[in-house]
Structures are given as C-alpha cells and as structure tokens.
Amino acid sequence: MGLSEKQIKIILLIFSTITVFLIPVFIKNESYIQIFIVVLFFMYLTTAWNFVGGFAGVLPLGHAAFVAIGAYTSTIMFMQYHISPWIGMFAGGIFAAIISVIIGLPTLKLRGAYFSLATIAFAGGIKVLIENIDAIGTINVGGPRGILIEYTGDSLVNFMWFSKVPYYYIILTMVIILLLITAFMMKSKIGYYLTAGGEDPEAAESLGINVTKYKLIAMAISAFFTAMAGSFYAQWIFYISPQSVGNMNLSFEIAFIAIIGGRGTILGPILGALLLKLLEEFTRTYIGSALPGLHLFILGLVLVLVMIYQPRGIQESAVKLSKKVMKRIRKKI
Amino acid sequence: MPILKTEKLTKKFGGLVAVNNIDFEVNENEIVGIIGSNGAGKTTLFNCISGNLKSTSGKVIFNNKDITSLKPYEIAELGLARTFQIVRPFANKSVLYNVMVGALLRTNQKSEAIERAKEIIDFLDLSNKTDVLAKNLTLPERKRLELARALATRPVLLMLDEVMAGLRPAEIQDMLKIIEKINKQGIAIVIIEHIMQVIMSVSNRIYCMNFGEKIASGTPQEVIKDTHVVKAYLGDEFDIPEN
Numbered sequence: 001m002g003l004s005e006k007q008i009k010i011i012l013l014i015f016s017t018i019t020v021f022l023i024p025v026f027i028k029n030e031s032y033i034q035i036f037i038v039v040l041f042f043m044y045l046t047t048a049w050n051f052v053g054g055f056a057g058v059l060p061l062g063h064a065a066f067v068a069i070g071a072y073t074s075t076i077m078f079m080q081y082h083i084s085p086w087i088g089m090f091a092g093g094i095f096a097a098i099i100s101v102i103i104g105l106p107t108l109k110l111r112g113a114y115f116s117l118a119t120i121a122f123a124g125g126i127k128v129l130i131e132n133i134d135a136i137g138t139i140n141v142g143g144p145r146g147i148l149i150e151y152t153g154d155s156l157v158n159f160m161w162f163s164k165v166p167y168y169y170i171i172l173t174m175v176i177i178l179l180l181i182t183a184f185m186m187k188s189k190i191g192y193y194l195t196a197g198g199e200d201p202e203a204a205e206s207l208g209i210n211v212t213k214y215k216l217i218a219m220a221i222s223a224f225f226t227a228m229a230g231s232f233y234a235q236w237i238f239y240i241s242p243q244s245v246g247n248m249n250l251s252f253e254i255a256f257i258a259i260i261g262g263r264g265t266i267l268g269p270i271l272g273a274l275l276l277k278l279l280e281e282f283t284r285t286y287i288g289s290a291l292p293g294l295h296l297f298i299l300g301l302v303l304v305l306v307m308i309y310q311p312r313g314i315q316e317s318a319v320k321l322s323k324k325v326m327k328r329i330r331k332k333i
Numbered sequence: 334m335p336i337l338k339t340e341k342l343t344k345k346f347g348g349l350v351a352v353n354n355i356d357f358e359v360n361e362n363e364i365v366g367i368i369g370s371n372g373a374g375k376t377t378l379f380n381c382i383s384g385n386l387k388s389t390s391g392k393v394i395f396n397n398k399d400i401t402s403l404k405p406y407e408i409a410e411l412g413l414a415r416t417f418q419i420v421r422p423f424a425n426k427s428v429l430y431n432v433m434v435g436a437l438l439r440t441n442q443k444s445e446a447i448e449r450a451k452e453i454i455d456f457l458d459l460s461n462k463t464d465v466l467a468k469n470l471t472l473p474e475r476k477r478l479e480l481a482r483a484l485a486t487r488p489v490l491l492m493l494d495e496v497m498a499g500l501r502p503a504e505i506q507d508m509l510k511i512i513e514k515i516n517k518q519g520i521a522i523v524i525i526e527h528i529m530q531v532i533m534s535v536s537n538r539i540y541c542m543n544f545g546e547k548i549a550s551g552t553p554q555e556v557i558k559d560t561h562v563v564k565a566y567l568g569d570e571f572d573i574p575e576n
Contacts, residue, residue: 189437196434199424203421205385205405205409206385206406206409206415207409207435207438208410208435208438
C-alpha cells in the first residue's frame with residue numbers, strides 16, 4: 001500500500017513514454033513506422049486544433065489552411081532560398097498565427113455554425129488561391145502541381161532523411177511538447193478563461209473576461225502549431241500540393257478525431273487519433289483489397305456509434321475504465 | 334455620494350420602449366430594490382447598466398466614470414458585478430472552478446485565486462459542495478454559486494437579478510441573510526425582485542417600474558403607499574383606503 005494514485009500515474013506515464021520511444025527499435029518494418037507517424041501526425045494536429053476547437057468552445061473547420069501555410073512557407077524558403085526547414089517551420093508558424101488573428105478578428109464574434117462556415121470558406125479560399133498561383137514574382141508556388149522537394153542526402157539541418165525513423169522521433173517529440181504546453185495552459189489563468197468563455201460567453205464576460213481576446217489568443221497558438229505540422233509534412237513526404245495539405249477533408253478529419261476522442265480534453269486527441277487512424281490504416285490494408293470501400297463503411301459506423309453512445313468522446317469511458325483498473329492495482333500492491 | 338447613476342437612460346427595441354428616461358441612483362453601501370411586474374423593464378435596465386445591452390440614449394455613470402459604452406468585461410473589471418435571472422453557471426465544471434474564474438479577475442496567481450474562492454464558498458455555505466459539478470447542484474445552491482462567482486470578482490456594487498425566484502420561504506430567509514451579510518462588507522447592492530415582502534424588508538430605497546417608466550421611488554414605506562404603485566400591481570379600479 002505504498003503507492004499513491006498520483007505515483008502510479010507517473011510510473012505509467014514514464015513507462016508508456018519509454019515504450020513509444022522504443023517502438024522503432026523493435027519494429028523494423030518501415031511501413032508500420034509510417035503508420036505510427038500518421039497516427040502521431042494527426043494526434044499533433046488535433047491537439048493543436050483543441051486549443052481553439054476544444055477549450056475555446058468554437059468549431060473551426062478550416063485548419064487545413066494553416067497546414068498549407070506552414071508547408072508552403074518552409075518549403076518555398078528551403079527550395080528557393082536554401083533556408084533550413086527548421087527556421088522555415090517557425091516562420092510558417094508565425095505567418096499562420098498572424099493570418100489567424102486577421103481571420104479571427106471578424107469571425108470569432110460569430111456564434112456556433114456561422115463561425116464554422118466562415119472558417120470553411122477561408123480554408124477553401126486559401127486552397128483555390130494556391131491552385132491558381134504559379135508564381136509570385138520570382139517565387140515559384142507551383143499552382144495545382146505543387147512543389148517537389150528534392151532528396152539531397154540525410155541531413156539534420158535540411159530536415160531530410162531516407163529512413164522514416166527520424167521522422168517518427170521528431171513528430172513524437174512535437175506531440176509530447178504540445179501536450180505539455182496544453183497541460184500547462186489548462187492549469188493557468190488563460191486555460192480557465194478560455195474554458196469559461198467557451199462554456200458561456202455571456203456569463204464569462206460578466207466576470208470580467210474579454211472572451212474575444214482569449215479566443216484570438218487560442219486561435220493564434222493553434223494556428224502557430226498547426227502550421228509547424230505543415231512544415232513537418234512537407235519534409236516527411238517530400239511533396240506538397242494544394243490537394244494534399246490544403247484539402248477540406250483534412251480540416252474535417254481533425255475535427256472528427258477531436259469529437260470522437262473528446263473535445264477540450266488532453267486525452268481526447270490521443271485516443272481519437274489512435275482509434276480512427278489505426279482503424280483506417282488497418283481496415284484499408286486488410287479489408288480494402290477484399291471489398292473496396294468497405295473500410296470507409298466501417299469508419300462511418302464507428303463514427304455514428306461513438307456519437308450516439310459517447311457524445312463527449314471516448315475519453316470519458318476511458319477515464320472511467322482507468323480509474324477502475326487503478327483501484328484494482330492499488331488493492332494488489 | 335452616488336456610486337452608480339443613470340441619466341435619462343433609454344432602451345428601445347424597434348418601436349417598443351423597454352426602458353424610458355430612467356434616472357436611477359445608488360449610494361455607497363446602500364441596498365436598492367427595483368420592483369415592477371413582468372415586462373416592466375427591470376432586467377433590461379440591468380442589462381443596459383452592465384453593458385450586456387447597448388442603451389439607445391442616456392448615460393450610465395459608475396464611480397464618477399462614464400461607462401455607457403463600455404463592454405461587460407470592462408465594467409466588471411471596474412467593480413460592478415451582476416448575476417443573471419436564469420442562473421448560468423459553467424455547468425460542466427466544479428463549484429471551486431466556477432468561483433475561481435471570478436477570483437482570477439483580481440489575481441494572476443492560481444493559488445491566490447483558490448484561497449479567495451474557498452473563502453467565498455465558505456461564506457456562502459457551499460463548502461461541502463466544493464468539488465461537485467455545477468450541473469448537479471440544486472436550484473438554491475446554484476443561485477448561491479452564481480452569487481459566489483460574482484462576489485469573487487471583488488465588486489463594489491453587486492446587481493442581483495431575481496435571486497429569490499423559485500426559492501421556498503425558508504430558503505428566501507437564508508438568502509436575505511446572505512444579502513445583508515454581503516452588504517455589511519461594504520458592498521452596495523441593487524436587487525430586482527417582484528416579491529414585495531422580500532424586497533421591503535431588505536432595501537433602504539425602492540424604485541418601482543411599470544412599462545419601462547419609473548413610477549415611484551423612495552423608502553419602502555413611501556413606495557408601498559404610492560397610488561401609482563398600487564394601481565400597477567392591483568389594477569386601475571383599486572383605491573387606497575384613506576385612514
């Protein structure tokens with residue numbers, strides 16, 4: 001009876017962190033690593049989305065635009081000015097944050113579905129814009145063809161490796177950092193003010209909270225980190241196009257994962273991405289060949305079931321389950 | 334010296350004049366009641382003062398500062414807090430969380446906010462509910478939570494919109510005691526109510542509104558004898574027996 005619940009939690013956390021870091025050591029098959037990267041990539045995107053879509057209580061459906069801004073900024077800087085994508089990553093983030101504030105100023109005052117529609121329109125606009133620009137002056141944007149990143153050998157400065165394993169570690173680190181930031185923010189004044197404004201804007205304002213300001217802050221943070229994922233994507237896939245990074249499906253998928261996992265929670269994006277992306281990848285591999293399209297059907301079924309039985313996301317029952325398990329463990333010790 | 338003053342405050346919704354040319358004053362440390370039947374414009378007057386509604390014309394002056402065009406959060410920061418007629422706690426959050434959000438207005442330190450929140454939760458007899466989610470509270474508890482949250486912002490003036498509505502007689506007595514306790518701490522209070530007995534016992538002065546207009550004001554004893562008030566409540570045919 002020596003361990004408290006908190007101590008058990010910390011031990012479990014350390015244990016699982018070590019496990020995910022060791023995955024590439026034991027799993028040598030690169031296509032599995034690739035799947036894990038996809039899962040982590042969406043975990044990261046959804047966690048970034050969660051700042052505004054979860055805690056601030058609005059439903060943005062245009063985050064693909066920020067992915068595109070990040071991807072294009074770093075790629076153009078890298079391919080044409082030979083600036084390291086690491087720097088491009090931050091430049092893209094700052095650029096996206098500025099754009100998000102410009103977009104957020106008029107739209108964040110809109111309530112409910114109107115805000116969502118505005119963000120869809122904005123993201124659609126960005127995509128069409130990129131598709132129709134071949135070049136701005138001497139800057140080659142590529143239009144609908146996109147931009148190919150040439151592989152010039154493994155290099156940390158150039159954010160470029162032949163093996164997928166380094167990408168696994170990079171995105172894993174990004175996820176962990178972002179989760180830590182989320183956890184820290186939730187416990188700070190900003191976190192309290194964000195959730196309060198999200199739950200009831202009018203009541204929050206009467207308590208002295210400038211709701212729009214805090215939503216703008218959340219939007220900027222969210223856009224910043226989302227754009228960094230765009231830069232990561234470009235260096236990981238070696239190719240970006242309006243179709244791959246600016247697609248509306250991407251925006252929707254992020255929101256889906258958050259809703260399935262549980263909006264406004266730290267655990268939600270983790271569980272949502274694990275469930276949805278793993279399910280998608282494996283059903284596509286194993287069932288997709290037997291009956292094309294069946295995997296999409298299964299995915300749809302899962303969505304409907306979760307929404308009916310777990311409207312607050314699967315994190316709710318996961319937390320309940322873990323509490324039960326925790327009790328058992330404590331009894332055994 | 335008045336701490337809150339409205340000058341010719343008017344609010345129109347299209348053709349309907351909900352609040353008409355109201356001059357209204359609250360002095361330091363005073364409890365002021367606003368009475369009137371349903372639709373008299375009491376809550377609209379509140380909303381215009383607290384910035385939740387933009388007034389059509391007129392002025393609101395709080396602590397010698399013109400707050401007519403300020404946003405609700407700016408007004409709250411100046412020390413004017415309010416509760417809502419239909420309670421609106423952050424339903425999926427604990428009592429402590431709710432009150433902390435209020436307390437964070439005056440501090441950036443979370444530990445300080447917790448301390449302050451716990452004091453107020455104690456003060457309002459909610460300490461055994463600290464970790465309960467707001468949506469699981471009973472109505473009287475929710476009303477107290479609403480009050481606690483507003484108090485946590487350290488107001489100089491507290492505006493209460495029908496905090497008694499829906500409470501049983503015994504609970505009303507408790508609430509009256511709480512209001513007097515708050516007032517003793519030096520906080521001026523404006524209270525909307527249409528239960529006459531309740532407001533008579535606690536207010537220093539009363540304003541009576543009808544169809545957006547102020548029809549009477551004065552001490553409770555003066556107002557209750559006012560012909561306009563009696564007519565507004567009981568109908569035009571009713572005459573006050575002379576004694």
